[in-house]
Amino acid sequence: MRVLVTGAAGFIGSTTAELLLDLGDEVVALDNLVRGRRDNVPARAVFVEGDVGDVDLVSSLGAFDACVHFAARIEPADSMREPETFFANNVAQSFSLLEALVRSGTPKFVFSSSCAVYGNQVEMPIDESRATSPHSPYGETKLMVEQGLRWMAQRGRIRSASLRYFNAAGSTLAHPERHDPEIHLIPLALDAVRGRREFLSVYGTDYPTRDGTCVRDYVHVSDLADAHVRAIHALDHHDSLTLNLGTGTGSSIFEVLDSVRRVTGREVPIRLEDRRPGDPAEAVASQLLSRERLGWTPRSSGLDEIVADAWSARQTL
Ligand SMILES: NC(=O)c1ccc[n+]([C@@H]2O[C@H](COP(=O)([O-])OP(=O)(O)OC[C@H]3O[C@@H](n4cnc5c(N)ncnc54)[C@H](O)[C@@H]3O)[C@@H](O)[C@H]2O)c1
Structure with a gap:
């Protein structure tokens, strides 16, 4: 396959591009490097620096068998401060990209x-039939693109999977994982352990969860990459898919910090802070539908493997 991977200089895009290349696919990596890094793009990919919303640029790349679209601004807190930037980048640019792809005859997205x-x-x-209700402009940008994609699939313009x-x-x-600024718990905790930051802030210890901290469903990036490849193939049989990608198991912040202690042998220095507005107490995926539609279940054995792999990779930075 010839696949356009947008956001391939970022965390999940680079990992997925690498897997596609390992499987023998041709990858064109499109990224404007606003957040990602050039050296994160797999060497075997053809790299194109530019905006996904640049219709002339995308059109000049020719037709693809599929596009996997990772490129986006991802920081919910920033989206609260400057929603317009997020709607312009994540929504408007996504539809410009789609316009160019439809024009070139790319069938899958x-x-x-x-x-x-x-x-x-x-x-x-949480299963996929749950009513949606984003709490940030960032979440809203994702929903708006999903909705446009469903219409486009219904009108026979392009088949799509929203993961x-x-x-x-x-x-x-x-x-x-190398976001700049980093906003994710595990890399922040690992940096606190290795002295790259003074402490890890834990926001809220009074949530209605088993230990008072937020519970999240951590899924290994290699498993996400695998699901994307499966989704491309599943679009041979489906016009439109909307699927959760998670493990079905939640871990609290304190449970993640226990795992970091087991893996690194060191205690994470923490500072307890107030809750952040907009943080849900819990977010755990039902993975039944993705298992059924993609034949996908995470291969990673759980939190300790996730933290151990993150720790090995973090020490290369
Ligand atoms: N990391 C997570 O836990 C998570 C969770 C849910 C969804 N996502 C989504 O997954 C995708 C990838 O996330 P990530 O963690 O790899 O983020 P990332 O920031 O590492 O990668 C995003 C990449 O997109 C590029 N980019 C942004 N806007 C662009 C544009 N207009 N044109 C071209 N390139 C552009 C950035 O330079 C960056 O390299 C995002 O869409 C994000 O919203 C991530």
Whole structure:
């Protein structure tokens, strides 16, 4: 296959591009490097620097068998401060990209959506039939693209899979998680352990969870990459898919910090802070539908493996 991977200089895009290349596919990696890093793009991919919303640029790349669209601004807190930037980048540019892809006859589109579309849910696990209610402009951008994609599939323009990731974590050695600024718990905790930051802030210890801290569903980035490849193939049989990608198991912040202690042998220095607005107490995926539609179940054995892989990769930075 010839696959366009947008956001391939970022964390999940680079890992997925590497897997596609390992499987013998041709990868064109498109990224404007606003957040990602050039050295994160797999060497075997053809790299194109530019905006996904640049219709002339995307059109000049020719037709693809599929596009996997990771490129986005991903920081919910920033989206609260400057929503317009997020709607312009994540929504407007996504539809410009889609316009160019439809014009070139690209038949399949796999979209990085997020559990942020669900907002604050009380019943766990969350399945795909749950009413959506994003709590941030970031989550809303994901939902808006999903909705446009469903219309486009219904009108026979392009087939698509919207994959709602829960918390992407772990790493491969070649592509460590490296957001700038880093906003994710495990790399922040590992940096606190190795003295790259003074402490880890824990936001809220009075949530209605088993130990008072937020519970999240951490899924290994290698498993996410695998699900994307499966989604491309599943679009041979489906016009439109909307699927959760998670493990079905939640871990609290304190449970993650216990895992970091087991893996590194060191205690994470923490500072307890107030809750952050908009953080749901719990977000755990039902994975029944993705198992059924993609034949996908995470291969990673759980949190300790995720943290151990993240730790190995982090030490290369
Ligand atoms: N990391 C997570 O836990 C998580 C969870 C749910 C959903 N997602 C989604 O997965 C996708 C990838 O996340 P990530 O963690 O790899 O993020 P990342 O920031 O590491 O990668 C995103 C990449 O997109 C590029 N980019 C952004 N806007 C662009 C544009 N307009 N044109 C071209 N390139 C652009 C950035 O330079 C960056 O390299 C995002 O869409 C994100 O919303 C991530």
